[in-house]
Amino acid sequence: MSIQKSEPPVDLLPATPLSHHVAETLRIYFHNLGGQAPSNLYDLVLREVEPPLLDIVMKFTHGNQTKAAIILGLNRGTLRKKLRQYGLAEPAREEHCSADRGLLKT
Template sequence: MSSKCELAMSVELALNEYFKDLDGQPPHAVYDMVLACIEKPMIEHIMKRAGGNQSKAAEILGLNRNTLRKKLQQYNIE
């Protein structure tokens, strides 16, 4: 396995584009922006993979089931 996973490289490339597109403007809330862009589609994908089973999805994600439920509500995922 390489020293950087593909996902990390994709995030790095996206951030490079983000900062380039700012064209001198100051960045704002980058952490929240990245989490919002990644977390929702990741949870949606895992929920589909787990067949909608929250316990199984929480296990796959390495989250407490209650934490997953909060995130499902936060992102309006059923």
């Protein structure tokens, strides 16, 4: 009687490191510039990476900003600012918090 090893589910297989994807994308970006000088590359990369990072962490924590801030290593106020910046803040929750503080304009 032989025991067959089954393959692990695809989502449990080791993934390609994020740094590899970033490096490859940047190589393509520079190649596609066609000799033009890049500008504001740091901001461009952050605008591409931060929104999905924040979105996935917020979903993982079921919208708990305190837990998300801890996972991200950010101050909760900084997390809130970034969520608003990228349009990821929950409007109903933001309005409720503002109303509680008497900051909601009518």
